Amino acid sequence: MAAPAPATPQHEAPSYRxxxxQGFRWLNxxxxxxxxxxRAPKPMTDHQSNVALFCGLVIxxxxxxxxxxxxxxxxxxxxxxxxxxxxxQVRITVLMALAGCWLALLQTDPRFKRPWVVAGMLYLLTLGxxxxxxxHAALGTPHENNVLxxxxxVIFxxxxxRLKEATAVAVLCLVSVLLVSLANHPEGQRESIFYRLFYLLVAACIGGMGAYLREYAQREQFLLRAELEWLARRDALTGLHNRRAFNEHLELALSVGRRDNQPVALMMIDADHFKLYNDAYGHAAGDHALQRLAEVLQSLCRRPLDHAARTGGEExxxxxYGVNATQAQGLSEQLVQRVRALALAHKASPTAEHLTVSVGCAISLPLxxxxxLYTRADALLYQAKRQGRNKAIADIDALSSSAQRPTERPV
Known part of the structure; x- marks a missing residue:
């Protein structure tokens, strides 16, 4: 009898990995x-923009x-x-706009989109x-050319x-500075406009370079944090949720079920004679078999609150979420049948010539x-193993009590 194919590499890498x-040189x-x-929360950035607007107001x-x-x-x-x-008029208009938008952002008014407000204030400061x-130049009084x-x-x-947004604001400011300068300088004095724009462009390039490096680092940190969070809640071999995530999700599903008067089915699954499988075919083939079992479990998760997990070893x-008596029994039997259909040869099994599973299914009771629920499902799993394995046993009493709850879940 041919041995199964060796285990493939670990489950497909998450999208952030x-x-x-692949990289993201264009910050996309x-x-x-x-x-x-x-959508990721950026409370530190919000604080920085609040402080910057306040400083702009004071300046x-x-x-x-x-x-x-x-x-x-x-x-x-x-x-x-x-x-x-x-x-x-310019001084008073800019002052009132700065004060009003700063107060609005402090109150997190939803009518004020933070990037739009920040961009508007930067443009208004530059134009003003x-x-x-x-x-001041026309009046012959001292003025500060370096402020621009x-x-x-500061725009960057x-x-x-983001860099693209800051760049758009910088370009808009440069065009506005050019137009205002052309309007305010006589033709014979327009040579200074070139120098003004040149220095502003150099400043924009320097600021843009720093903004690019900063956003690149922020995006890389976002990917690394997301990957670490994923790994903290996933099983590295199968890609299923780990025991910690399973415990948290089970309580969540039960809480939502109590609120919506919906039952929750918990299936405990154990690969039959899996130690013998590893002894016969090696751990690489055993890893491959667990990955195939995980695919079967994932195929049964059809709702947002459905959840597949590896709780330990071959278990x-x-x-x-939201199953009635008939559906729970049907899904349990369907799981056993789908594992049989994998036809993973298991010559060392005293139960069948291929890898099989035993399943215990319990339906949540009110409150x-x-x-x-875990204890009842685990007891049903061992009952299935005592009765010959390669089968699913459901809690008939609990199923009967849940049959009256309305559900719309297809089997």
Missing amino acids: LQRE FSPELEVAYR WLAFIGMDVIRLQDRATDLFSNPRLLTLV GTISNDT ILLMV LPLGL MALVL EEGKS
């Missing part, structure tokens, strides 16, 4: 991972104070000088700073914007806890 191996994941990355107030000092001799010309009036500097360079670097700081478990 594949993504990490696969569509599913990209959605998960963007803008400081510039207003400097304007008061620099222009105190011209206060009487406020309403007669259009440039002075424009300067005051450009107009203010050009106005600092703002261009970790304020909640596995299956949690099925039952996970430990009690």
Whole structure:
């Protein structure tokens, strides 16, 4: 009798591991991972953007104070000088916008999307700073040309914007600076516009390089954390959930079942004479057999609350949500039949010529806890083993009591 094929490599790697191996030089994941990355909570980034907006508010107030000092001799010309009036309007408009959006973000108002608010404030600061500097230049008062360079670097700081978003804001700011500068500088003085844009572009390149390296590291950390969390809750050989995840999920399923008046079926599965199988064919073939069994269990998980786990060695478990008596019996027998259909030769088995399983199926009772349900299912499993193995035994009494609960689950 031919021996089974040797074990294949471990279960298929999770998508985040594949993504990490393939790389992401353009800072893009696969569509599913990209959605998960963007939805991942970033409380530290939120805090940083709040602090940055507050600092921007304080700095803008400081510039207003400097304007008061620099222009105190011209206060009487406020309403007669259009440039002075424009300067005051710009300062007040930006100040009010900064204060309003900062307060809105502190209250996590859902009407304010954080990236849009941050982008708007950065643009508003750049535009306001450009107009203010050009106005001071026209008035012949001291002004800070380097402020715009600092703002261009600030756009790429970790304020909640991804690199592509920050780059879009930077391009929009550069175009706006160009247009405002062309409007405010006479044709004979426009040489300075070239130098202004050149320095701003250099600052944007430096800031963009730093933002790229930072986002790349953040994305890599996201993939590594996701992989570690996956490994902490999965069995490395089969890819099924491990015992820890099984215990947590069983309690969750029972809790939801009590709330919705739905039964939960727990199947305990044991590969018959598996030690003899390993002795006859080797541990590599045994690993392959467990992987095939895991595939059968996974094929029976059809609902979000269904759960397949490897609880230890050759023992596995299956949690099925919302089953009635007929469905529970049918699914248990179907599981045994599907394992038979694998036709994994087992010449050392006294039960059959191929690998078989024994199954104990218990249905949750009202208000039952996970430990009690597990104990009943485990007892039924050993009852099936005592009765010759290669079969499924269900708790008939519990099945009868659950038959009245409404379910819509196909077998």
